[in-house]
Amino acid sequence: MTYRSILAVADAIVGCQRCPRLRRYCRQVARTKVLRFRREEYWGRPVPGFGDPEARLLVVGLAPAAHGANRTGRVFTGDSSGDWLYQALHRYRFANQPTSSGLDDGLVLEDCFVTAAGRCAPPANKPLPAELDRCREYLSAEIGLLTEVRVVVVLGRIGHEAFLRASGRWDPVPRRRPRFGHGVEHLFDDGLRLIASYHPSRQNTNTGRLTRTMWHRVFARARDCLTPHDPNPAVY
Helix, strand or coil, rough: CCCCCCHHHHHHHHHHCCCCHHHHHHHHHHHHHHHHHCCCCCCCCCCCECCCCCCEEEECCCCCCCCCHHHHHCCCCCCCCHHHHHHHHHHHCCECCCCCCCCCCCCEEECCCEECCCCCEEEEEHCCCCHHHHHHHHHHHHHHHHCCCCEEEEEEEHHHHHHHHHHHCCCCCCHHHHCCCCCCEEEEECCEEEEEECCHHHHHHCCCCHHHHHHHHHHHHHHHHHHHHHHHHCCC
């Protein structure tokens, strides 16, 4: 399907019913909630991308968290991963504030668009390959419409693979694909730069596999790639 705008992609995502397992799970979570959010109304629907349609930086994550984006309706919002992401985006001048709590919190992204491989919260944070396949059309559409993107930061191996497949850059020969590893970069022939990062999940941040310093270096690098002659260079 052809989408004429980012808004049209977002509308299609919100109304998507392609994966019955995921839709059942998201609705169930929205009904039962958790104690700390019992008074809130959950979003409970697929979550679209968010940000500047003229962005030069694209960030690709995994999928909404059950009590994060599935609750708030905004990607990477309402959980610890989102806290890490938007704090870094603010630090490196891609966001007007360091926090993201909900759709009406005043957050604005500048020169950055944040999206994900999957749009529904999956049980145990593990979408099935077939579910990611069904979602790929939306990521492909966003990539096609975000014509100014020059740097892509992928979070986690699934985000890495999802971007390569959705952008048409997936090579069937494994040794010819860009390698995934924290801080690993790949410059494509057309000038697009791919920067890989570990995902800021609690599993990575609580164990020290991903530290703040490691995380900040990724976004400092993205900023420096986009503004190589900036008189106020990013602070590592």
